[in-house]
Amino acid sequence: MSLPITQEKTLHDAWDYKARPAQRCKSGGWASAAMILGLLFSSSLLSVEGCERLTTLGIAVNLVTYLTDTMHLGNATSATTVTNFLGTSFMLCLLGGFVADTILGRYLTIGIFATVQATLGVTILTISTVIPSLRPPKCRRDSNAICTPASGIQLIVLHLALYLTALGTGGLKSSVSGFGSDQFDDTDPEERSRMTNFFNWFFLFINIVSLVSVTNHHFGLVVFLSGTRRYRFKKLVGSPLTQIVAVFVAAWKKRHLELPSDSSLLFEIDDAAEGLNKKKKKQNLPHSKEFRFLDRAAIKNPFGPEPNQWNLATLTDVEEVKLVLRMLPIWATTIIFWTVYAQMTTFSVYPRYKDNAGKGFSNRKAYKKMYYFPLTPRLQRLYASEVTSKDMRWHVE
Numbered sequence: 001m002s003l004p005i006t007q008e009k010t011l012h013d014a015w016d017y018k019a020r021p022a023q024r025c026k027s028g029g030w031a032s033a034a035m036i037l038g039l040l041f042s043s044s045l046l047s048v049e050g051c052e053r054l055t056t057l058g059i060a061v062n063l064v065t066y067l068t069d070t071m072h073l074g075n076a077t078s079a080t081t082v083t084n085f086l087g088t089s090f091m092l093c094l095l096g097g098f099v100a101d102t103i104l105g106r107y108l109t110i111g112i113f114a115t116v117q118a119t120l121g122v123t124i125l126t127i128s129t130v131i132p133s134l135r136p137p138k139c140r141r142d143s144n145a146i147c148t149p150a151s152g153i154q155l156i157v158l159h160l161a162l163y164l165t166a167l168g169t170g171g172l173k174s175s176v177s178g179f180g181s182d183q184f185d186d187t188d189p190e191e192r193s194r195m196t197n198f199f200n201w202f203f204l205f206i207n208i209v210s211l212v213s214v215t216n217h218h219f220g221l222v223v224f225l226s227g228t229r230r231y232r233f234k235k236l237v238g239s240p241l242t243q244i245v246a247v248f249v250a251a252w253k254k255r256h257l258e259l260p261s262d263s264s265l266l267f268e269i270d271d272a273a274e275g276l277n278k279k280k281k282k283q284n285l286p287h288s289k290e291f292r293f294l295d296r297a298a299i300k301n302p303f304g305p306e307p308n309q310w311n312l313a314t315l316t317d318v319e320e321v322k323l324v325l326r327m328l329p330i331w332a333t334t335i336i337f338w339t340v341y342a343q344m345t346t347f348s349v350y351p352r353y354k355d356n357a358g359k360g361f362s363n364r365k366a367y368k369k370m371y372y373f374p375l376t377p378r379l380q381r382l383y384a385s386e387v388t389s390k391d392m393r394w395h396v397e
Contacts, residue, residue: 011185014232022232055122056169059162060086066129071150071158072136083342085162092170094241099171101239106179107231109171110224117168125161128154177202182234240320247313247321250297254311257299263287266298266315285319290326294318 014022060082067078100109128134134154139147150158180202184195260266269284287295297313305311382388 011232014182014185014234055117055165056086056089059125059165063162070129070135071154072139072147073149081159081162085166086342088163089166089169090173092167093174094170096171097174098239098241100175100178102236102242105233105236106175106182107228107233109175110179113168113171113175114224115168117165117172121161121163121165121168124157124164128157128161134158179231183232242309243313243317244321244324246309247294247297247318250311250313251294254296254299254301254304255293257296257301259292259295260299263295263315265300266295266318267300267312268298268315282316282320285316287315288319288322291322294321 011022063082063085064075064078067073067081068075071078073081096109096113100106104112134157136148136150136154177199180198181195184191184198186192186195266287269282295315295318298315298318300307300312
């Protein structure tokens with residue numbers, strides 16, 4: 001007869017907001033994750049992730065029209081501004097992830113970057129659209145008058161607002177999903193299953209809120225901060241970017257050393273010195289023959305300086321960097337797709353006006369059409385499977 005499995009009351013790798021060991025029954029779980037997603041609130045009371053999604057996409061899909069009709073810029077210039085704004089938003093996710101993993105932690109990163117986006121970026125953007133001196137004079141394009149484009153100061157204010165918003169987006173996108181997964185204990189089977197459900201709801205949620213055009217970003221930040229007492233906080237483990245750079249640096253420092261013929265001679269986790277093995281132990285990866293020059297990072301040099309992160313890496317760390325390099329060709333194949341996809345927020349949204357009974361430019365009526373949105377078949381598919389149907393009933397069970 002097997003003994004019943006009991007769960008520990010506290011978690012050994014998570015803490016509450018007062019730096020005390022987090023209690024399983026009083027922290028984390030769906031109550032905390034829902035405040036990150038906004039699932040406990042109505043569609044008009046979205047939390048920080050929904051507001052970030054709505055803010056970024058709401059600006060992107062309307063920016064071309066605003067730049068051409070209000071700021072009197074050319075189509076090509078307007079499209080370039082939009083793609084630069086979106087590209088910067090995604091590239092700054094690298095910065096946000098690095099800051100969250102090595103300096104601030106995910107909670108503070110979300111709070112600070114959300115404040116930057118809501119208080120600085122969106123506020124300055126709103127001011128630039130309200131104050132007449134920050135916009136060029138109105139111009140009717142159906143007349144023979146020459147429209148005056150936006151001045152340098154007006155564009156500086158606009159770009160300042162856009163890139164502050166992009167900075168906030170970079171910090172939020174890189175931390176929200178990870179902080180949501182921190183609310184579940186991956187060593188507990190039940191909570192691990194809930195973590196899987198969280199990611200399913202996470203991506204469903206951010207795509208649904210993308211259809212909504214307005215939101216209150218400041219309220220979303222308040223909703224997120226209101227869950228501070230229930231959140232679980234985990235120790236900083238360092239950024240993967242640091243590991244990648246450290247492997248290349250260590251391999252370059254030992255570029256003159258000869259590679260050993262036997263991979264067992266390379267430095268591995270089991271052989272790690274006490275000072276290098278303070279982080280969470282990883283699963284050993286087998287040695288591969290690609291990118292052999294990186295193996296020098298794992299060569300133990302008895303005549304070299306004292307081992308540290310920047311002159312000695314484990315074989316597993318080297319193999320993880322090799323995995324990233326092997327994925328680069330796959331990433332490169334998506335460039336063409338995203339180039340085409342970018343047209344959805346640039347040239348495809350510009351001809352979105354039609355004349356109102358032929359009354360001219362000033363009487364144009366805005367319109368958008370969604371020809372096909374197959375939501376019902378996808379929901380039916382989720383409920384039809386025995387596995388996914390259980391996940392769809394998380395709020396009841």
